[in-house]
Amino acid sequence: MSELLHINRYISIPLSEIEFKAIRASGPGGQNVNKVASAIHLRFDVKASSLLDGYKDRILAVSDQRISSEGVIVIKAQNSRLQARNKDMAVERLQEMLREIFKDKPKRRPTRPTRGSKERRLKKKAVRSAVKTGRGKVRLD
Secondary structure, three states: OOOOOEEOOOOEEEEHHEEEEOOOOOOOOOOOHHOOOOEEEEEEEOOOOOOOOHHHHHHHHOOOOOOOOOOEEEEEEOOOHHHHHHHHHHOOOOOOOHHHHOOOOOOOOOOOOOOOHHHHHHHHHHHHHHHOOOOOHHHHH
């Protein structure tokens, strides 16, 4: 693994800013799960990172349960029995999460209503107006 975590061609995070902590995995696994700390907690403090302020703001604006109110991204990986594989999986999840956040959204091209859609709308309005007019008071002259 390199010393940098590449998100895209503009954004890279030094691995030294990512904290890894080995913990015991939950769930089934017999004796192994009780004595081996193979799960990994990855913690990435967005506010204290070397990212540019604009990138930090963009990450913190996302509504994701993995981002705490203090601005720390916490990812838990425990799918594998090997600690190294869980560490790699946690890094991949962080990378995928940040790639999704920094993905460029396609710009909306404004469209204009077609002539037919305008005519249909006006016809519906006329029908509705006639229905409402018919509900008025009945005059006996």
